Amino acid sequence: MAQAEFTHVPVMLEEAVEALQVRADGTYLDGTLGRGGHARQVLARLGEGGRLLLMDRDPVAIEVAQRMFAADPRVRIRQASxxxxxxxxxxxxxxxxxxxxxxxxxxxxxxxxxGFSFQAEGPLDMRMDPGSGSSAAEWLAAASESEIADVLWRFGEExxxxxxxxxxxxRRMQQVLQTTTQLAELVARTIGFRERHKHPATxxxxxxxxxxxxxxxxxxAGLAAATENLKPGGRLVVISFHSLEDRLVKRFMRGQDSQPRSQRNRPPAEAKPAPLEVIGKRFASDAELDANPRSRSAVMRVAEKRP
Known part of the structure; x- marks a missing residue:
């Protein structure tokens, strides 16, 4: 099936690859392949003994990866989360x-x-893997009012x-929502334009x-799996784009969930060292913000596996 080509400008490309501290004979995993921008830079730093493992849920990204990387014996590709x-x-x-x-x-x-964007009309889908799970249209047609409200509050902070x-x-009692513009227009009519420079349906x-x-x-689950499979001294680099993701990454890297809770009338339990050492965080540079507006909300956090 022919696919239109869409370009992608990786956010904090050089910074992310530098943070990985790529060794020529190392093994690295890019879990969100996209269009291969980060992957190309990592591969350029690997020697003959290096390995690059590429994953993505999106079948279109996998098709692109097969064209770009499949001939390189250092690369392995897998469609999966x-x-x-x-x-x-x-x-x-x-x-x-x-x-x-x-x-x-x-x-x-x-x-x-x-179906991810409200800026152009398309089917109300939103699945990373269109061959798996329910589309947004299907879910909105079946979910209860309370379920929909809970999702919008928890994951959109609406x-x-x-x-x-x-x-x-x-609306669905009269006509089921089928397109992105139908949903976007419904939300706009319902709550109006409240935030400057932000569409009501965002x-x-x-x-x-x-x-x-x-x-x-x-x-x-991915953060836990990455930490478990990193070698001592291995780096975990995560770029997030909204506060829900970033808070989860921050909390995980700091290892707060691994610290024991103290109990009344008992001596405090000995704290176990967190498996990761936090290296730091970065934001997109002013130059990148000017060149790529989608980088404005990006936060990159870096941690290293302890010995």
Whole structure:
């Protein structure tokens, strides 16, 4: 099946690859392949003994990767979520670095047929893997009003989630929502333009995408799998684009969940060292912000596996 070509400008490309500290003979995993921008830079730093493992849920990204990288004996490609990296035999020997560039890619946003964007009319889909799970249209046609409101609040931090959910349920009694513009126009009519330079449907679309693709659950599982399979001294580099992702990454890297809770009338338990040492975080440079507006919300966090 022929696919239109959509370009993608990787965010913090040089910074992310530098943070991985690529060794010529190392093994690295890019869990969010996209259009291969980060992967190309990592591969350029590998020698003959190096290995690059590429994963993505999106079948279109995998098709592009096959054209770009399949002929290189150092590269292996797998269509799957990075949450399942531990089940890949290629990972069993350990990893020297893992890169996760989260969220939706520019080609996914720009391709109206994928249904991620409210800026162009397309089917209301929003699945990273169109061959798996329910589309946004299918979910909105079946979910209860309270379920819809909960998703919009939890994953979009939409203060008017109940009002939007009620409007969706009332609308589907007459006509089921099928396109991105139908949903975007419904949300705009329901809550109006409240935030400058932000479409009223922005939070709704974000929330539905995160829910349908289980993005936070996948991220949590992927961070754990990456940490487990990193070799001592290996680097974990994560680029996130909204506060829900970034808070999860920050908390995980700091290892807060691994610290024991103190109990009343008992001596405090000895704290176990977190498996990762936090190296730091970075934001896009002013030059990158001018050249690529989509980088404005990006946060890159870096951690290293302790010995």
């Amino acid at each position: 990075f949450a399942g990296m531990a089940q890949w035999q290629e990972v069993k020997g350990g990893l020297d670095g893992v890169l996760l560039d989260l969220g939706v890619s520019s080609p996914q946003l720009d391709d109206a047929t994928r 203060r008017l989630s109940r009002r939007i959910a009620r409007a969706i349920v009332e 939070r709704t679309f974000q929330a539905l995408r995160i829910h349908l693709n289980n993005e936070l659950g996948e991220l949590e």
